[in-house]
Amino acid sequence: MPPQPPKPASEPSTAAAHLRAEEAAPHAGEQELVKRLRCGDDRAFTEIVDAWSPVMLRVARSHVSTDASAEEVVQDAWMAVVKGLGRFEGRSSVRTWAFRILTNLAKTRGVREARTVPLSSLDPGAPAGPSVKPDRFRTADDQWPGHWTPVGSPGRWHATPEDSSLTGELRDRLATSLTRLPGRQRAVVSLRDVHGLSADEVCWALGISASNQRVLLHRGRSRLRQDLESYVGATDGQDRR
Amino acid sequence: MTDLDPEPGLTITCAEVVELVTDYLEGVLDEEMATEVEAHLALCEGCAAYLDQMRTTIRLLGHVPVDSLSPGTRDGLLAAFRDLRPPPAEPAARGGGGRGPGPRRQ
Numbered sequence: 472m473p474p475q476p477p478k479p480a481s482e483p484s485t486a487a488a489h490l491r492a493e494e495a496a497p498h499a500g501e502q503e504l505v506k507r508l509r510c511g512d513d514r515a516f517t518e519i520v521d522a523w524s525p526v527m528l529r530v531a532r533s534h535v536s537t538d539a540s541a542e543e544v545v546q547d548a549w550m551a552v553v554k555g556l557g558r559f560e561g562r563s564s565v566r567t568w569a570f571r572i573l574t575n576l577a578k579t580r581g582v583r584e585a586r587t588v589p590l591s592s593l594d595p596g597a598p599a600g601p602s603v604k605p606d607r608f609r610t611a612d613d614q615w616p617g618h619w620t621p622v623g624s625p626g627r628w629h630a631t632p633e634d635s636s637l638t639g640e641l642r643d644r645l646a647t648s649l650t651r652l653p654g655r656q657r658a659v660v661s662l663r664d665v666h667g668l669s670a671d672e673v674c675w676a677l678g679i680s681a682s683n684q685r686v687l688l689h690r691g692r693s694r695l696r697q698d699l700e701s702y703v704g705a706t707d708g709q710d711r712r
Numbered sequence: 713m714t715d716l717d718p719e720p721g722l723t724i725t726c727a728e729v730v731e732l733v734t735d736y737l738e739g740v741l742d743e744e745m746a747t748e749v750e751a752h753l754a755l756c757e758g759c760a761a762y763l764d765q766m767r768t769t770i771r772l773l774g775h776v777p778v779d780s781l782s783p784g785t786r787d788g789l790l791a792a793f794r795d796l797r798p799p800p801a802e803p804a805a806r807g808g809g810g811r812g813p814g815p816r817r818q
Contacts, residue, residue, distance in 0.1 A: 511797035513790060520789055525778040542785055549789050553796050601731070603762075608727045617725025624758030628768055638772065645769070646776045664773035670738065689734035696762075696769045 505565055508556055520549060523566065526666045527573050530676045533658035534574075534581035544580050548573035574676060602693035628703050641699060648698045656691030659684055664692070722755055724748050729759045733766055 507515035524545055531541035531548075551572050559568060607623025609615050619625075649657055649665075658677060662668045668676070674684050724732075729752055735741050736749050753760050781789075 509797075511794070513794055513797075516793045517790060520781070520786060524781045524786075528779050528781070538779070542781060545781065546785050546789065550792060553789075553793050556797075601727070602733075603727070603730045605727070608725070615722075615725075617727040618722070619726045619756070619758035625761040625765060627761050628765055638775070641772050642775045645772055649773075649776065660773065664770050665776050665778060667774065685734060685738060685740065688738075689731075692734060692766060692769060693730070695773070696766050699769055699772075700765060 501561065501564055505556070505559065505561060508565075516553075519566075519569075523569065524549075526662065526668065527570070529658065529661050529666060530570070530573060531577040531580075533654065533677055534577035536581075536584050540580065540584065541577075544577045545573065548576050551576070570676060574678070578678075602689070603697070625700065628699075641702070644699065644702050645695060648695050652691050652694060656687050656694070659687040660691035660695065663688055722752055724752055726752075726756060726759050726762075729753075729756075730762060733763060736763075737766070737770075 504515060504519070508519075527545045527548065528538075528541050531544040532538065535541050535544060548569065552569050555572070559565065563571075604623075607620060609618050609620055649661060652660065659673055659679075662673045662676065663670070670681065670684055670688075673679075674681055677684075679687075729749060732741065732745070732749055736746065741749065753763060780786075
């Protein structure tokens, strides 16, 4: 079988598909992978570096203060994996092991950088406003308080799914909006929706509770939806019916 | 418009639905509340559109490009792996060294 060309590391589906595949069959291919790594199979190493590093960078970035710092942490984690392979006993999956090394290093680095408070010890943060501006709902004196007003009611985004050029535009817009989210919301939304991690994996990687994870996910997604809605409304002049 | 007027029988408000939408999609609402949300969605075009927009947002997020290691870091790691890889399990360990790829049939 000819060697597969390495998939581009910037392809988001690579990491997601890989993680999900491993989730579905926890230790499938594990022994083979460890064996190849121990035998110095650099193609096996390249594959996991390319597949896991984007998620690792995102996890590391949630603990440290700069992108450069996150890259160094990921580099250190991989070095620890390479050096530790001989002693790895396979009692956990190699991916879980590698990610735990990463989160330990990232937390240590975060503390050393004297970030004011580590992410994991924070509550969801300052109370966020509602997900939708209150003036889009009927007021208390209306017959139906809390329901959409005719003008405030959302409209369908007609052209989005199949129109690739618009999809590309919206994707670019989302990429920008993501960088503007508060750090913890960005971390959770990125890991869940961009990298395709499960809720459990995100809690584990970031050291946050399930309810905290959901609050951050909700606030982040709600803000991004609002941002897209504004953008769609502004670009095609679509009225809200 | 009249077709946006809420129907009698909507036990939760639209303002509540937009705050429940993540829990709804995550499948963590209890059955009673999930039923309320679903019933509301069946009757409320605005909230149905809202949920649709949220799903579109999530789907588009799956296509946002991700950061990767810089080529320099990646190459450095690969070089270090070749250099530091543990000796093969065979007794005839040939010692560490910066030789080429490991024993692969390619």
